[in-house]
Amino acid sequence: MATISNAAGRIMVALDYPTAQDAERLIEQLEGIPCWMKVGMQLFYAAGPGFVERLKARGYKVFLDVKMHDIPNTVKGGSESVTRLGVDMFNVHAAGGAQMMQAALEGVDKGQASGSAKPIVIAVTQLTSTSRHVMNDEIGIPGPVDEAVIRYARLAQRAGLHGVVASPLEVTAIKAACGSPFLTVTPGIRPAGADIGDQSRVMTPPEAFRQGTDYVVIGRPITAAPDPREAIQAIIDSIV
């Protein structure tokens, strides 16, 4: 049975805000709840490394969701920088290939301060927004999307990465292919009765954990709730 604290520690709140001030209002409302904070491109490009440093100074675990995809040397440099910043997790696109993913891990080794923990590095497989039509006919990858997801997950694992971002519907197949210690971080989560918004295939938090996921990423059901603290507390209560 999970305790309140370790249940909260498996929830990543997606801080999808345009400015640091907007994000800080939410953070104040969640004060004292030991959840992770996920900082994506919108907020990171606007608020910068200083915002991440402030989250770390407040004791939060930070997932920097910047989905790096570039030549290996550049990804190595990016990984070194975000490791120096002290993030606990960041991600790269598996589509960049094994050499690029290995370069990300080399960047971590270079950026790691002695004695501090290394960030977890995970891969984006096939974005959940990509339909089979787009994948087959525009990007040129044949076959069903779920086969591509597993291929990418295996490639990420062979490259030495620690897990993947995935739909909760893909968790069982990924764990079967890569083993249960290989982490899955799953967005597309909606508490029972919540507005689905632009997500299509969703699961509730307890359903996602029953599939074996390690972390759930939750944005609007918390950030757009009339009372975000009550919303995250109800999610925690649903999984302990």
Ligand code: C5P
């Ligand atoms: O508000 P919502 O709960 O839908 O937010 C989900 C978060 O997870 C967003 O930050 C979104 O960018 C991210 N994400 C996603 N689907 C993916 C990868 C990331 O929804 N495949």
